[in-house]
Amino acid sequence: MGESLAEILDGAAAGRFPAPDGRTTVVEAPSGRDWGVIAFTAHSVVFTDEDPAWVRATLASPDCDALAATMHPRFLNALLERTGRTTDTIDLLTVASALPGDPPLELREITDPVHPRVVSARRRRDGVRMWAADGGVLVLGRGVAGRWEVAVELEEGARHRGLGRALATAARHLVPEGEPLWSQQAAGNARSIRAFQAAGFRPVGSEALLLVP
Structure with a gap:
């Protein structure tokens, strides 16, 4: 997509969503504070400074529907363990x-x-x-x-x-x-x-x- 997270969010706010192609876009975290995952319809965005290759390999490991992988507990837990971060809950955005x-x-x-x-x-x-x-x-x-x-x-x-x-x-x-x-x-x-x-x-x-x- 070649977009920043801010551009993706601005597009979604205006009704222009990422293509529902079942893919995951990995973008640079906008700040040291703001890391996470957003799942749109049939397209997810992971914003982190971790290696995109690691993100994609880890997404392939959960035994689940590929569309659900970014919000799967195993992927989120792996991401939390790798980054040393915590999370509260999965929210409706x-x-x-x-x-x-x-x-x-x-x-x-x-x-x-x-x-x-x-x-x-x-x-x-x-x-x-x-x-x-x-x-x-x-x-x-x-x-x-x-x-x-x-x-x-x-x-x-x-x-x-x-x-x-x-x-x-x-x-x-x-x-x-x-x-x-x-x-x-x-x-x-x-x-x-x-x-x-x-x-x-x-x-x-x-x-x-x-x-x-």
Whole structure:
């Protein structure tokens, strides 16, 4: 493909996906922090500074459908052991476009640099900012390959009232015009998936990030 990860992501955000040819593209990691695997429909992208020949040989070893190899536990475990990294989960990767105007929700920006949610987000994102609404928070920053990423968190008593959807929608008003906004939801977190899709986020693939310990 000859593209960087940022170019592949920009294309996917615009609906231009890698060809569904059953192949795996190995690209250079965009930074020392951002390593991982993204599986689109019938095409995967591994972003790492490891030897591409090793990646391809290891992908051939799991006894599974070739289309599932990049997310197979044996491949991911081999990649983690070789790199000395860890991972949390395989996420659903979603994206939405920016929206004009102010957020349709009253938000208060939190500027405390040692807030636990801010500290946690800074391990994975740059330029982190955080806003609060009654019962929840949204965190915005530049993540993998410089993409805009959002995460939301609700208090238990604020659930089932549409606040997650409202926060996810508000985040679309906080990114620059023309920029896609990305978010990851754990595949088993159906409540979060429903909230983000109701806010206009579209699923584009699955993602496993390799985290620096």
